[in-house]
Amino acid sequence: MRHLTEDQLARLRTALESERSELSDRMFEPVGELSAYDNHPGDLGSETFERGKDVALTERARYKREAIDRALEGMNNGTYGRCDVCGRPIPFERLLAVPYADRCADHAEAAFVSARRPAEEDRMRSRDDFAWQTVEHWGNASGPATGPDGEDGGTSSDDDADGFVEPIESFVATDFYGRNVRIVRNRQYREYLEAGEGERLLEPDPTPEEADRPS
Numbered sequence: 001m002r003h004l005t006e007d008q009l010a011r012l013r014t015a016l017e018s019e020r021s022e023l024s025d026r027m028f029e030p031v032g033e034l035s036a037y038d039n040h041p042g043d044l045g046s047e048t049f050e051r052g053k054d055v056a057l058t059e060r061a062r063y064k065r066e067a068i069d070r071a072l073e074g075m076n077n078g079t080y081g082r083c084d085v086c087g088r089p090i091p092f093e094r095l096l097a098v099p100y101a102d103r104c105a106d107h108a109e110a111a112f113v114s115a116r117r118p119a120e121e122d123r124m125r126s127r128d129d130f131a132w133q134t135v136e137h138w139g140n141a142s143g144p145a146t147g148p149d150g151e152d153g154g155t156s157s158d159d160d161a162d163g164f165v166e167p168i169e170s171f172v173a174t175d176f177y178g179r180n181v182r183i184v185r186n187r188q189y190r191e192y193l194e195a196g197e198g199e200r201l202l203e204p205d206p207t208p209e210e211a212d213r214p215s
Contacts, residue, residue, distance in 0.1 A: 004092060013072070064100070070100070083102070
């Protein structure tokens with residue numbers, strides 16, 4: 001003997017068919033463009049995420065539609081509305097909330113929530129005590145940044161090559177018209193000679209003995 005009236009069955013059948021139609025439409029919706037040409041890497045990452053999400057939702061919709069199909073088949077053969085475990089009638093209120101339910105509340109499968117966490121979380125530990133040291137290593141307002149190997153990642157004001165590109169430009173001077181070339185014996189000039197670069201016509205600064213020696 002059925003525990004559900006004809007009106008209740010008709011109402012539940014309408015709900016099942018309506019939900020099945022919505023699921024079928026959702027499963028065949030396009031999940032985005034297939035070509036990766038002319039896509040920015042950031043857009044491609046978003047597209048990949050959306051594609052994966054759509055695949056997961058499609059699988060969930062397929063599983064739900066199979067449950068609806070079983071419920072509709074049960075309506076046709078007279079087994080709908082009874083618990084698959086104990087065989088007792090499932091209350092109409094429960095079926096109204098979940099029309100494709102195949103178990104009573106006592107035997108319903110509990111929602112599984114995994115206690116496992118991503119493996120990388122074991123490696124991610126808070127280091128707040130050293131946060132400033134880590135940030136300061138890459139530079140602050142009072143000094144240049146240094147790289148992981150200790151090399152200076154920036155340039156100090158003493159080493160700035162303002163106004164010239166090649167070192168020789170820092171000590172070769174001319175007049176306003178580009179004539180009367182002369183050498184300015186500054187620090188860059190001495191470093192240039194010590195490095196053995198440039199023309200051998202450049203002469204180092206005379207020693208005190210050479211400067212006092214009469215010409």
